[in-house]
Each structure stands twice: as structure tokens, then as C-alpha cells.
Amino acid sequence: MAELLREIVVISGKGGTGKTSLTCAFAALAKNTLLCDLDVDVPDMHIILKPTPRREEPFMGGNKARIQEELCEGCGSCRDLCQFEAIREQDGHFLVDQALCEGCGVCYSLCPQKAIAFPEALCGHWFISDTRFGPFVHAQLKPGEENSGKLVSLLKKEARALAKSLGATTILCDGSPGTGCPVVSSLAGASLALAVVEPSLSGQHDFQRVAGVCAHFHIPVGVIINRYDLNPEGTEALESLCQKENYPLFGKIPFSGDIPKASQQGLALTELPGPLAGTVETIWQKIVQFQPQAQHILRPMPGKTS
Amino acid sequence: MRIGIASGKGGAGKTMLAASLHSVWPTQHILVDCDVEAPNLHFFAHPHIDQTWTVTLPVPQAVTEACSHCGVCRDICRYGAIAKFGQNIAVFPDLCHGCGGCFAVCQEKALVTGTRELGRIEQGSCGDTAYFSGCTRVGEVMTPPLLRKLLALLPEQTPADVIVDCPPGVSCPAVTVARRVDAMVLVADPTPFGYADFCLAYEAFHALGLPLACVLNRCAMPGNEGGDEKLKTFCQTHGIPVAGEVPFTREAAHALAQGRLLPELSPDWRTRFEQLCANLQRIFGEVQHG
Numbered sequence: 001m002a003e004l005l006r007e008i009v010v011i012s013g014k015g016g017t018g019k020t021s022l023t024c025a026f027a028a029l030a031k032n033t034l035l036c037d038l039d040v041d042v043p044d045m046h047i048i049l050k051p052t053p054r055r056e057e058p059f060m061g062g063n064k065a066r067i068q069e070e071l072c073e074g075c076g077s078c079r080d081l082c083q084f085e086a087i088r089e090q091d092g093h094f095l096v097d098q099a100l101c102e103g104c105g106v107c108y109s110l111c112p113q114k115a116i117a118f119p120e121a122l123c124g125h126w127f128i129s130d131t132r133f134g135p136f137v138h139a140q141l142k143p144g145e146e147n148s149g150k151l152v153s154l155l156k157k158e159a160r161a162l163a164k165s166l167g168a169t170t171i172l173c174d175g176s177p178g179t180g181c182p183v184v185s186s187l188a189g190a191s192l193a194l195a196v197v198e199p200s201l202s203g204q205h206d207f208q209r210v211a212g213v214c215a216h217f218h219i220p221v222g223v224i225i226n227r228y229d230l231n232p233e234g235t236e237a238l239e240s241l242c243q244k245e246n247y248p249l250f251g252k253i254p255f256s257g258d259i260p261k262a263s264q265q266g267l268a269l270t271e272l273p274g275p276l277a278g279t280v281e282t283i284w285q286k287i288v289q290f291q292p293q294a295q296h297i298l299r300p301m302p303g304k305t306s
Numbered sequence: 307m308r309i310g311i312a313s314g315k316g317g318a319g320k321t322m323l324a325a326s327l328h329s330v331w332p333t334q335h336i337l338v339d340c341d342v343e344a345p346n347l348h349f350f351a352h353p354h355i356d357q358t359w360t361v362t363l364p365v366p367q368a369v370t371e372a373c374s375h376c377g378v379c380r381d382i383c384r385y386g387a388i389a390k391f392g393q394n395i396a397v398f399p400d401l402c403h404g405c406g407g408c409f410a411v412c413q414e415k416a417l418v419t420g421t422r423e424l425g426r427i428e429q430g431s432c433g434d435t436a437y438f439s440g441c442t443r444v445g446e447v448m449t450p451p452l453l454r455k456l457l458a459l460l461p462e463q464t465p466a467d468v469i470v471d472c473p474p475g476v477s478c479p480a481v482t483v484a485r486r487v488d489a490m491v492l493v494a495d496p497t498p499f500g501y502a503d504f505c506l507a508y509e510a511f512h513a514l515g516l517p518l519a520c521v522l523n524r525c526a527m528p529g530n531e532g533g534d535e536k537l538k539t540f541c542q543t544h545g546i547p548v549a550g551e552v553p554f555t556r557e558a559a560h561a562l563a564q565g566r567l568l569p570e571l572s573p574d575w576r577t578r579f580e581q582l583c584a585n586l587q588r589i590f591g592e593v594q595h596g
Binding site: 012013014015016017020021041042044047062081083084085097099100102103104105106109110141143144145146148149176177178179180181182183184185198199200201202203205206209212213216227230231233234255256257258259260261263264266 | 314315316321343344346382384404405406407410445446447449450454473474475477478479482497502503506514528529530532559563564
């Protein structure tokens with residue numbers, strides 16, 4: 001039987017728990033793996049991977065409404081139709097706030113004067129690059145733009161096609177914080193959600209929320225506790241949670257100045273000599289060997305908004 | 307004045323700063339948690355919740371017998387939430403963005419209005435500070451409509467300042483909130499990742515014409531030598547006033563992990579945040595709401 005393509009997505013719920021540092025460290029260790037930065041809003045893997053782009057493509061994220069003054073008769077129906085509060089009247093003129101326009105096109109379709117233009121907008125760029133750790137699919141959304149979920153889906157599609165053509169066995173993705181549209185798009189089709197959790201009240205709370213999203217999509221969740229020594233009580237609470245919920249705990253990483261030090265030098269954590277390299281390597285071996293069982297995949301749905 | 311506390315990078319210290327400012331703010335104010343995907347302000351501010359609402363999005367849910375199968379609803383929907391298979395119209399409410407286009411064009415009034423739960427909003431108080439927060443439903447992908455509902459609850463005419471804990475990043479959730487505040491404090495994590503994301507946040511929020519100020523968090527972090535200076539140089543070059551610096555200490559990290567407020571750790575910490583608060587009030591002194 002042909003080996004299935006494994007898709008590992010690194011998530012956290014709460015931001016700033018060390019997702020990207022660890023993803024880059026695993027990238028350095030992973031064999032036959034395609035790398036992918038799905039945190040398209042504020043991507044950071046490129047700082048360590050220093051990619052050389054082989055292919056660059058524009059990302060047309062959608063359309064934006066623009067009122068053509070010379071055709072507008074000022075009836076205001078566009079403002080009344082807009083559910084996104086993106087159209088306002090100013091000194092007798094109607095204006096579309098480009099930052100608030102969701103690109104639904106309702107005003108454009110229903111303007112009685114056909115006075116609204118609806119051009120496609122360039123929302124960012126995406127790339128296929130070479131790195132010292134292997135091929136890398138990544139993007140940059142223009143700051144302030146939307147459609148990040150759409151761009152994430154596009155990157156995943158490209159990454160899968162490239163992995164297939166290269167015969168890669170794993171796609172390793174850096175995800176984004178939160179539980180919203182880019183996170184859900186990142187998780188679609190993932191074979192493992194790897195959560196980097198910090199042992200704080202906020203860290204545990206936000207992890208439980210995103211673990212709920214994973215349960216919703218039947219995606220197994222594994223845990224790494226980062227900076228475990230900064231709050232031993234919180235670490236104990238997370239360990240009990242993992243045991244109770246059948247989340248495999250792949251390992252614990254102490255707070256260390258080596259993490260910012262490695263980034264400062266543009267290195268993956270495993271490229272910096274020190275005790276952490278071994279810790280991270282042991283964790284990665286456990287992840288590679290992990291075979292999800294039914295209890296990791298089928299779990300009760302959590303409370304709705306808890 | 308409504309002050310947003312934002313950052314490009316997640317985990318830069320937005321909630322820490324919002325809660326600390328609340329603890330030292332010298333005048334009447336309102337506290338709002340807009341990080342609706344991962345709301346954490348309550349761990350620090352310990353609000354007493356008086357009221358909770360479920361927020362829903364009106365979505366098309368079914369097609370009645372009045373439907374003539376003309377397909378105009380499908381044609382106006384840009385989100386693929388309405389499809390036509392042969393003579394049947396099928397509705398996928400989970401894909402709906404709530405633009406209302408289908409309802410507006412359906413001549414037969416054949417669409418039934420359903421609702422999709424987006425999340426919930428809470429209102430309460432922390433002592434004499436009014437408190438508002440939102441929280442998305444687990445599994446819900448859209449946050450802007452919940453944010454719009456949450457921010458619409460804030461009184462337009464109030465002498466009180468409003469401190470808003472914003473969503474991280476620089477895409478639609480952050481912009482939705484940024485459009486509704488009068489000034490923005492960018493919390494910076496001076497690591498290389500934090501620096502890169504801070505530059506993106508500057509680009510996004512500066513473009514909206516917002517007065518900006520910066521607070522450097524986790525300064526003098528071991529292993530991050532040179533990081534603080536690089537960020538300060540960026541701020542200087544781009545005319546972003548630095549309102550204060552919060553040093554990294556293990557004591558602070560431990561306290562924050564347990565939901566304790568830094569100004570309550572010691573008189574020194576309190577003085578630091580009082581100074582930071584005074585600097586922000588001076589920097590944003592002329593800013594008015596509206």
C-alpha cells in the first residue's frame with residue numbers, strides 16, 4: 001500500500017506560545033517533508049528558513065466595491081443594503097470603506113444606477129521556495145486584507161500537489177492563533193493537530209477552545225508544553241487534562257534564552273548547540289511514531305462557547 | 307477616547323497591557339475584550355457578569371414552495387452558500403456571510419430566514435468599570451459580525467475612556483476593531499518574529515490613519531540581545547512614540563500565567579504602569595472619540 005501523506009498542522013489557540021520556533025526546529029529534523037507556513041496574516045517561518053523563491057504568484061482575494069461618483073445619484077440604497085457598515089454618507093457623497101468592504105457584491109448588483117464598480121483586488125502573494133530544509137510553500141497577505149482562509153486553502157492545495165509530485169510523505173504546517181477562519185482552513189484535512197501550549201490560564205483556556213474545533217473535525221490532537229517551568233502548577237493542570245482527554249503529550253520544553261537566541265541568528269532551535277536540541281529531537285521522534293487510534297479521533301463535542 | 311490595544315504577533319502582551327491599564331487608569335473607563343476567538347481578559351479583570359446574549363447571523367435556511375427556481379439567489383451569492391442542482395435550490399447556511407443579497411433579490415419571498423449562532427456577548431462590571439466581552443462559538447469561522455455587535459453596545463456619548471483588547475494579527479478581525487477605535491497602542495514583542503509582525507501591524511494600522519503608540523513587552527529578555535534596540539529604532543524612524551517598556555522577569559511570567567496583574571505585584575511595578583499610563587494619556591491627549 002502506498003504510504004499516506006501525513007499532514008501535521010501546528011496550532012496553539014493562544015498566540016505567542018512558540019509555534020513557529022518549534023515548527024522550524026521540526027522542519028530541520030523532518031525527512032522527506034514539505035514545509036508550509038499557513039499563518040498567512042503574520043507569517044514568520046521565512047525568518048528562519050530564508051527561502052529562495054522559485055515561483056511567485058499574485059493572490060487575488062476577491063472584489064471590492066467602489067462608488068463611481070459621476071454615475072451616483074445619491075439614493076443611498078447601497079448604504080441600506082450593506083450589512084457590513086462599509087458604506088457611509090459624507091457631505092452628500094456615498095463612500096465605501098475599503099477596509100470594511102467584505103466583497104459580497106450586493107451593492108454592486110443592486111445599485112439602480114449601476115454606479116458601483118467591483119474590481120478584483122490583489123490581496124497578497126504566494127510562493128514556492130527552496131530552503132535548506134526542503135521545499136517551502138508560503139504567502140504574505142497584504143496587511144489589513146481579508147480572505148486569509150481562502151489563501152490558506154490555496155496554499156494547502158498547492159502543498160498537496162507539490163508533495164505528491166515530489167513523493168514527500170509529510171506536510172508540516174505552521175498554523176495561526178485563535179479558532180477562526182484561517183485556523184479552520186488550516187485544519188481541514190489535517191492528520192494531526194500539534195498544539196504548542198503554554199502553562200497559563202490563558203494558554204489552557206485557548207488550547208481547549210481550539211481542541212474543540214479539532215474535535216468538531218475529528219482531527220487528533222497532540223500536545224507539547226512550552227516554557228513548562230514558568231508555571232509548574234499550570235503544567236500539572238495541562239498534564240492532567242492531556243491524560244483525561246487522551247491527548248498524547250509529546251514532551252515539555254523549559255523556558256530558555258536559546259529560543260530567541262536561535263531566532264536572532266536566523267537558526268532553527270536544533271541548529272544551535274545546546275541541551276534543547278536533544279529535547280526537541282526526542283519530541284519529534286515521538287510525533288513521527290504516533291499512530292492515532294479511535295480514542296484520539298472520536299471524542300465528544302465540547303460545550304458551545306466555553 | 308477609545309484606545310485599542312493591538313499587536314501583529316499573537317501573545318505579545320495585549321491582554322496583560324489592557325488589564326494593567328485598567329488597574330492603574332486614573333479616571334472612569336470601560337473595558338472591552340474583543341479577542342473573541344481567544345478571550346482572556348476575564349482571567350485578569352475578574353468581571354462580575356450581569357447579562358449574556360447569544361449573537362446570531364440571519365442566514366437563508368430553506369426554500370419554500372413559493373420558490374420559482376429562478377436561481378437569482380444563487381447568482382448573487384459570492385460565498386457558494388446557495389447552489390442549484392437541476393430544478394432544486396439547496397442552501398448551505400454554514401457558508402453564508404450574512405450579506406443579505408439573496409433575501410434582497412428573491413421576488414417570491416421563498417427563502418426562510420434562519421439563524422446561525424456566532425457566539426455570545428457578556429456585559430458586566432469590574433468594580434465601577436463597565437465590562438463587555440465577546441466569545442465566538444467553537445467551530446464558527448467568522449468573527450467580524452460578532453465584533454460589530456459587541457462594539458455597537460458601547461455608548462457613543464460617554465465621558466469615559468474605553469480600553470479595548472483587540473484581536474491579534476492584521477487581517478479582518480483586527481481591522482474590524484481598528485476601524486472603531488480612536489487610537490491604537492501596539493504591543494511589541496522585540497524578538498525577530500515579534501519585530502516582523504510589528505512592522506506589518508504598523509503598516510496596517512498606520513494606513514487607517516490611527517494615532518499610534520508602542521509599548522515594548524518582555525524587554526531585556528535573555529538570549530534576545532539587540533532585539534529591543536532594533537524595535538526602538540523602527541519606532542523612532544517611523545515616528546511611533548514609545549509609551550513604556552515592560553521588562554521580562556520570571557516573576558512576571560509566573561504571575562501572568564496565574565492571572566495576576568503586574569501593577570499588583572509590587573509598588574515598583576505599579577509605578578511603572580502608572581508612568582506608562584500617564585505617557586499614553588499625554589501621547590493621545592488631543593484624541594477625541596468620533
